[in-house]
Amino acid sequence: MPSGAPVHVRPATAADRLTVERLWLMFRHDMSEFAGVVPNPDGTFRSERVEAAFTDADWAPYLIERERAPLGFAFVRALSGPVRVLNSFFVVRAARRSGIGLRAVADVVDRHPGAWEVAFQDVNLPAVGFWRRAATTVAGQAWTEERRPVPGRADLPPDVWISFTV
Numbered sequence: 744m745p746s747g748a749p750v751h752v753r754p755a756t757a758a759d760r761l762t763v764e765r766l767w768l769m770f771r772h773d774m775s776e777f778a779g780v781v782p783n784p785d786g787t788f789r790s791e792r793v794e795a796a797f798t799d800a801d802w803a804p805y806l807i808e809r810e811r812a813p814l815g816f817a818f819v820r821a822l823s824g825p826v827r828v829l830n831s832f833f834v835v836r837a838a839r840r841s842g843i844g845l846r847a848v849a850d851v852v853d854r855h856p857g858a859w860e861v862a863f864q865d866v867n868l869p870a871v872g873f874w875r876r877a878a879t880t881v882a883g884q885a886w887t888e889e890r891r892p893v894p895g896r897a898d899l900p901p902d903v904w905i906s907f908t909v
Contacts, residue, residue, distance in 0.1 A: 752850040755804035770833035829861040862902040882907035
């Protein structure tokens with residue numbers, strides 16, 4: 744990855760949907776390691792979040808790019824609620840550990856000032872470290888972390904939720 748070019752985060756449009764859907768497959772593939780979810784018979788994964796991001800007025804999809812190359816995405820939900828949720832966030836492996844993800848999170852949350860939450864799983868060690876760094880980047884030490892049961896899934900370990908305000 745060329746390091747000199749700026750990272751650009753922008754709202755994803757209908758014209759970006761196919762690109763985001765392809766990135767979604769990579770995201771779900773990465774998450775399958777932690778969730779044990781295998782693809783559907785056609786090679787896709789469940790994609791209700793992609794659909795909501797592009798059709799629900801209470802959601803916002805963002806595309807993360809560098810020199811027009813798609814590097815990832817972010818989905819925000821609950822835009823009209825008291826707490827926004829960074830519902831899904833992904834950066835391609837070639838761009839990880841370069842600061843791109845932290846810059847993208849800061850850009851996305853700055854667009855929607857107020858209270859925020861993001862969830863991840865304890866078994867996803869890279870996510871644990873990333874989201875703690877991201878919370879500190881955007882909110883300093885003013886963030887909290889708690890474990891909450893997954894609704895309707897008593898068989899799963901609780902999700903970790905980080906909360907902060909920007």
